[in-house]
Structures are given as C-alpha cells and as structure tokens.
Amino acid sequence: MIEARHAKVTSTDKTTNLDVPVTGDLTLDEMEAVLLDSATELGLYFSRITVLGTKQYPGNRHWHLKQGPGQRGCLDVTYWPAGPLMWISMRNYEPAWVHEYGSRLGSELKRRFA
Helix, strand or coil, X not given: CCCCCCCCCCXXXXXXXXXXCCCCCCCXXXXXXXXXXXXXXXXXXXXEEECCCCCCCCCCEEEEEECCCCCCCCEEEEEECCCCEEEEEEXXXXXXXXXXXXXXXXXXXXXXXX
C-alpha cells in the first residue's frame, strides 16, 4: 500500500504547473475517463499515456495531450491518487495554444470536481 502524503507541485522558471484540486477518490482509469471527456470537449486528444518517475510519484499516470495532428506543442497532465495530486504542466517554450488550453482544461476540471 502506498502511504498518502499531502504533496504540492510548484512552478519553476521553465514550467508553469497548474494545480487541480482532487480528493484521490478516483482510480487512475476513472480519472482518465474524466480527463478524456474534458479534453475531447476542448478538441484535444491523448497522444501518449505513460507515468512520471515512480520514486517520487509511485502509482501515477501521465498524459500528453495535443491539439491536432502535426501541431507543435504538448500539454502534460499528471494524476497521483496517493498525493492526492493532479496538475497540468505547460513548459514556457511551448506554443501559445498549450498555455491557453492548459488554463481552459484546468478550469473545466475544477468545475467538474467542485
């Protein structure tokens, strides 16, 4: 069993991290379904599903979202139920759509979890 910790992800000089308040009650698959529904409404799709480093965030799931085929840029979303923690990462060098849609996705997810 993974020990629950109250974690927080902060922004850096290279990446803006947007925290999405969650309770940790959703499984990885349930969260993926919510994220897929929210992303689809915004015209985004999953380009890759993976995990971040398992030492710092064991049992996490990490998604790469794209706006369209051939479109530059990638929006990252990570869910770690043990934290509980969910965040959207937008690297500062990414195209403007990443930052715009990262904010929109964050607002949509916060609305769903309110």
